[in-house]
Amino acid sequence: QSLQTKEGRLLHRFREGHSSVAANIDDYAFVIWALLELYEATLETKHLFKALEYQSHVFAYFRDDRDGGLFFNAYDAEALLIRPKELYDGAIPSGNSVAFMNALRLSRITGDVEMDERAHEIYRAFSGQVEAAPTAFTHFLCGLDFAVGPASEVIIAGKMEQPDTQALLKTLRISFAPNKIVVFRSESSEQPDIETIAPYVQPYRSINGRATAYVCSNFKCSLPTNDPDQMMDLLNKK
Structure with missing residues (x-):
């Protein structure tokens, strides 16, 4: 019902x-x-x-x-x-x-x-x-x-099924980092659904053919990284 x-x-x-x-x-x-x-x-x-x-x-x-x-x-x-x-x-x-x-x-x-x-x-x-x-x-x-604040936005660009994407997401989920939002921009389709409601993510792409994390604060972002540990270091500095 x-x-x-x-x-x-x-x-x-x-x-x-x-x-x-x-x-x-x-x-x-x-x-x-x-x-x-x-x-x-x-x-x-x-x-x-x-x-x-x-x-x-x-x-x-x-x-x-x-x-x-x-x-x-x-x-x-x-x-x-x-x-x-x-x-x-x-x-x-x-x-x-x-x-x-x-x-x-x-x-x-x-x-x-x-x-x-x-x-x-x-x-x-x-x-x-x-x-x-x-x-x-x-x-x-x-x-x-x-x-x-301080609060953070983490944008992950990649393909959900790929191990490098899962590694970034797993690290985010096992670490306590309050006051953050996570947005995933899928590269498994030409026009990801997320762009419909969050157009600002359109420029965020994977780099070097690997899932990439963009760690931002008030939409001002650090340099992108493919490394889960570096992602968390950037997040903890916000």
Whole structure:
């Protein structure tokens, strides 16, 4: 059974063979987070396309155009006395905190400046609350740490099935390097799907016939390398 409407919007619950109730901001934020983790684990662009689709729903249906931040319920959902905006991060982070980080990650992956501005709208909406009681907003602070840096972008160009590509990816995955995004530009096709949503990766090609890593910070890149250890040295210097 599907937890989507025929228009592609998420639904909140599935019970006894029936799905219904419009999804709230928490539903969207956590599904997008899961899709971003799936992309980083598999580097299959279909997960990014779906994450971007749902992210567009977030800003279309939950955004507070006047004061910033994201309402808990969509503007066309069942009417409530008020439309709350939740930020407190308990055992489970709030939808606003997760959506803040999601927008930051997507903006770095795609190079979308407008997405970055949307993320900073969320920050500006809640900055006073966070400053007053920072320990109540721990996941939001993770997003803030990612936003102000240092953060890195790692672009890998190569063919997924090749051992040299796998060596670079394995090294990235076994090493703890927070505040980074990884983008894979496949050279197995003439027009990689990733270029559709991240046009800036088009010039990044493999060098010397081997998978190549470009380690960047705010899209300013070090010299490319084919060596996994050198890649990590560059990443750890950012």
